[in-house]
Amino acid sequence: MITSSSTDLAALDQERRAAITENGWGARFTFFQPRNLAFWVWLVFVIWGTWHNLLSTIAASYYAPAIGLAFVVFTVYGAVFWWFTQHIDRYSSQPALLRVMAFLWGGFAATFAIAAPANDALLSIYAKLFGQPFAMDWGPALAAPFTEEWGKGLGILLLIALAPGVMRTAYDGFVAGAFLGLGFQILEDVLYVAQSAPTQFGANQIGASLGTFGVRMASGIGSHILFSAIFCTGLVYAIGLPSQPRRLGRGIGLIVLAMVLHGVWDGQSAIVASLFSGGAAIAMIIVLMCCLPLIGVAIVVRVFGMAVAGERASIRPILAPEVASGVLTQAEVDAAAGDHKARRRYRKDGHGPGHRHRNRHVLEAVFDLAHELGRSGGDSDDRVEFARAEVLRLRQADDPARQG
Amino acid sequence: MASASPDSKTGHSRPPDWVPVERRWWGLDRLTLRPALIVVAFALVAHFGVPAIDAALPNDDETSAGDRMLLKKGVSFVAAPGWNIESGIVEGDEPISGSLPRTTVLTSGEVSFTVTVGDFDGDLRGLMEQLEKTTDATNGSDGFHITSDAYGIRSADGEDGLLARYSSIDADGALAVFLHDGTGAQVTSTGPAGTDEDVVEQVAAMILSVEFGEEESA
Numbered sequence: 001m002i003t004s005s006s007t008d009l010a011a012l013d014q015e016r017r018a019a020i021t022e023n024g025w026g027a028r029f030t031f032f033q034p035r036n037l038a039f040w041v042w043l044v045f046v047i048w049g050t051w052h053n054l055l056s057t058i059a060a061s062y063y064a065p066a067i068g069l070a071f072v073v074f075t076v077y078g079a080v081f082w083w084f085t086q087h088i089d090r091y092s093s094q095p096a097l098l099r100v101m102a103f104l105w106g107g108f109a110a111t112f113a114i115a116a117p118a119n120d121a122l123l124s125i126y127a128k129l130f131g132q133p134f135a136m137d138w139g140p141a142l143a144a145p146f147t148e149e150w151g152k153g154l155g156i157l158l159l160i161a162l163a164p165g166v167m168r169t170a171y172d173g174f175v176a177g178a179f180l181g182l183g184f185q186i187l188e189d190v191l192y193v194a195q196s197a198p199t200q201f202g203a204n205q206i207g208a209s210l211g212t213f214g215v216r217m218a219s220g221i222g223s224h225i226l227f228s229a230i231f232c233t234g235l236v237y238a239i240g241l242p243s244q245p246r247r248l249g250r251g252i253g254l255i256v257l258a259m260v261l262h263g264v265w266d267g268q269s270a271i272v273a274s275l276f277s278g279g280a281a282i283a284m285i286i287v288l289m290c291c292l293p294l295i296g297v298a299i300v301v302r303v304f305g306m307a308v309a310g311e312r313a314s315i316r317p318i319l320a321p322e323v324a325s326g327v328l329t330q331a332e333v334d335a336a337a338g339d340h341k342a343r344r345r346y347r348k349d350g351h352g353p354g355h356r357h358r359n360r361h362v363l364e365a366v367f368d369l370a371h372e373l374g375r376s377g378g379d380s381d382d383r384v385e386f387a388r389a390e391v392l393r394l395r396q397a398d399d400p401a402r403q404g
Numbered sequence: 405m406a407s408a409s410p411d412s413k414t415g416h417s418r419p420p421d422w423v424p425v426e427r428r429w430w431g432l433d434r435l436t437l438r439p440a441l442i443v444v445a446f447a448l449v450a451h452f453g454v455p456a457i458d459a460a461l462p463n464d465d466e467t468s469a470g471d472r473m474l475l476k477k478g479v480s481f482v483a484a485p486g487w488n489i490e491s492g493i494v495e496g497d498e499p500i501s502g503s504l505p506r507t508t509v510l511t512s513g514e515v516s517f518t519v520t521v522g523d524f525d526g527d528l529r530g531l532m533e534q535l536e537k538t539t540d541a542t543n544g545s546d547g548f549h550i551t552s553d554a555y556g557i558r559s560a561d562g563e564d565g566l567l568a569r570y571s572s573i574d575a576d577g578a579l580a581v582f583l584h585d586g587t588g589a590q591v592t593s594t595g596p597a598g599t600d601e602d603v604v605e606q607v608a609a610m611i612l613s614v615e616f617g618e619e620e621s622a
Contacts, residue, residue, distance in 0.1 A: 028420065035423045035433045037440035045447055062541035109447070118450035121458040128461045132489060133499040147450055154446055157439035165420065199506065199522045201531060201588060202538030208523070269501035 012321040017378040019317040022243045023310070024172065025092040025374025027165035031101075038161035042105060049108035052116070053187070056194075066197035066205040070190045070213070077217060078186040081225060085178045088304070090367055091311035092374060094172065098163055099179045105155035106183030106228070111191070114151035115184075119143045141267025145259035152180045152224070153231045153255075160241065168243040170236045170307040177232025181224040188224070189216040222293025223265065226300045231258035233307050244310075254303065261296055268292065305339070312337050318370050318378075327388050328366060336366045361394045465489040467510065476504045477587045479521045482613035484606035487512045510610075515595030515603050517610055524588035529554075531581045531588050532566045539570075539579075548572045548594060550579055561615045570594065578607070584616035 020026065033039040060067060086099075122143040127135035159176050160167040167176065196212040197205040234254025240246025264271065272284045315337040322328040335346030347359045369387040376384050411418065418424070423433045467473075467483040472495040474480050480495065492508030493499065510517045524531050536550045543549060552569035559565060563582050570579035570592055577594030591614060593607045 030421055033421065035428065035431060035436075037432050037436045038443075039436075041440040041443055045443075059542070062538065114447050114450045117452075118454045121455040124458045125454070125461060127491070128458075128463050128465070131497070132465065132491065132493055133497055136493070136499040136503060136505070137501050147454075150446060151450065154443045157443055161436040161439040198538070200524055201520075201522055201534050201590060202541075203524065203526070203534045269503060270499070273500040273502060 009321060009324055012317070012324055013378060015317040016321055016373070019314045020374050020378055022168065023092045023314040024166045024168035024243070025314070025318065026371065026377065027092075027095075027163070027168075029095040029098050029163045029166055031097055033162065036162060038158040042101065042109070042155075042158050042162065045109035045113050046104050049111060049113035052112035053108060056112075056191075060194050060197075062202065063194055063197040063205050066209045067190065067194050069206060070193035070209070073213060074186045074189045074216075077189075077220065078182060081182050081185075081220075082179075085175065085182065085225070089175050091171065091308070091315065092166075092168070093371065094166055094175055095163075098159060098166060098176070101162070102155060102159060102176045102179035103183035105158065106152050106180035106185075106224075107187040108183070110148070110151035110155060110180070110184050111187050115144070115147045118147040118151075122147065137270035137273075138267055141263040141270070144266050145262040148184065148224075149227060149231050149255075149259050149262055152184050152228045153177070153235050155180045156232045156235050157239075160236075164242075167236075168241055169310050170233050170244050171311045173232040173234075173236030174229050174304060174307040177228040177230070177235075178225050180232065181226070181228030184228070185220055185224040189220065192216055219265075219289075219293070222296040226296045227258045227262045229300055230254050230261070230303050233303050234258065257299065261292075261299070265292055265296075312339070315370055318373055319366070322369065322388070327391065328369075332362065332366050332391075335363055336370065358394065358397055361397070362391060365391045365394050463488055463490065467494070471495070473508050473510075473519070474498065474504050475508055475519060475521045475589075476506050476619065477521050477523075478617040478619040479519070479587065479589050480615050480617060481519060481591075481610055483510055484512075484610055487517065487606075490516075512603055512606070513595075515593065515599055515607070517593045517607060518591070519614070520590045520592075522588055522590075523586055524583060525586065526583075528564060528566055528581060528583045531583050531590075532568065535579065535581065535590060543572075546573050548575070548577065548592075557612070559612050559614050563614065563616060565611075565614075567611070578611070580611045580614075582614050582616070587616060589614055589616075 031039075057067065082099075082103075086093075119140075123135055123139040126139045126142065156167075156173055156176060166172065192212050193209045193216075196209040198208070200208040231254065234251045234257070236244055236251070237247040237254065238251025268288045269285060272281050272288060276284050316333060319328055319333045319336065323330055323333055331346060331349070335343050338346075343363060346363060347356050349355075350359060365387065369384070369391060372384045372387040427434050429437065465488060467485055467487045467489060469485040471483045471485070472480050473483050473489075474493045474495050483489075483494075487510040490509040490511055491505060492510065493504055498504070506522065507518060507520045524534070526534070532550075532554050539547075539549055548570055549572070550568045551571050554566040554568040557565045557567045557580065559582060563584060565580050565582040567578055567580040570577045572594075574596075575594050576597050576599075577592060580591040582589045582591075591611050593611070595603070
């Protein structure tokens, strides 16, 4: 017998399935796609870039202690950024394999097959056309935003062609862009260390590169990861996707913004020197070095908020049947679909010992349930049932901290 | 995610990785051609196109008589006139940022003249030994190596240095080092055997013109 409530549930279930497909929740991804030209292009350029990297590493094998240390240090450093980027990807998370592919494109194809030869040539062209001083002052700022941002950013086109079911929204561009930038950042850091290791004629190579380690780790916060996240969000807006209406103006604006941020970062000494002199110039360089990453972070947080809005909204239809059937409360769905303030409000809500801890666990379990529903396409299988049971268990727990 | 809904005509669901026959071009999914080719075009332009433009542009940045080339750490030398500046900064034409290069490269035909500066914690003989070790390790069996004992030289500024023969299987040259208060300068000049005597004299004059001054801050 069909009742009004079962009809409502059926309608909600339909909306849930549509939201899952539209936003790519739980969409699967296959690495080997022989009929997909993007797959072959990705493979050829990553192998090509890796080959170039290998050749330069072998040629610089005398500096193995410094390069080896750089690989270890920047792998750990990259792992922290990887964890952070994965942590903020609460919604229709991209498959790990796709993130690895983004990282490898940024790290090997964009660096060694695209940006490095183009950068060298552009710097030489600027020197020939405008003189050596101009090339030293403005060359990096007028080369890298074009070669590096587009080299990394075009990786997004390949990822969209490789995983059209996953890459659905500007938010997917943001996250994949961050991983493209992370790959570029880590391999560029290692390259910079390799370049600074010979600066004492080959002696004391680790000591000679310590400054580079410090500068690259400090500047990495506001560098390639951030630029690429903004650039790729813009690129997705500019081209539009089935679930992401085309916003050409916004897209071009974000692309230009990422390029300008990169250009200002690379040309900060020349910019300051052309406006200030003496002690004021030194002070301004220090101010700019501190402020630019902060400005970049403020911008990327804003872009994240813009891109994530659709993803957050998609949580509601996915979890609406759970509210209707009494598995979840509206407050829990509101928190899951809200921003960090909404999540914090939810965590604080309530009384008694350990309520914040409990609420945090419940919210995590709500996200688990959303991901399981995405994976199953909205069907109720064993994992979905278990995720529902977990929400109930954690909600009833008095003090999860004491329960281990 | 659940599989796609069944086709209304066949009643079967298309597997997600199945490319319909009418969408194929030489076995490839037509939908993937455009994005992939855009990336290929950009990458090829970056890898080959831009360097080709650079190679086609002439470098006519020649030194004039009395030009002093500036490097990091206050090191400088007087360039012989008529040499091409491949990379380097001439005194009086410094970048506004004040940053100077660690390496300067001049060329005259097939002859190149390179000065590199850096910190070195040791004595002059130690610097020459370090460079012997580094060039042996990095230049390969066919590359340039120090092939003679080093003998003492003195720059026009009164700075003591060492000079040794620096050659490969098909080219010859010299490597000189100077050291002043922990700052080292490595000078290498290479070219084909039988290089013009005038050019050799210019190289010698440039080596002996190396000076250590105060490093100017940006």
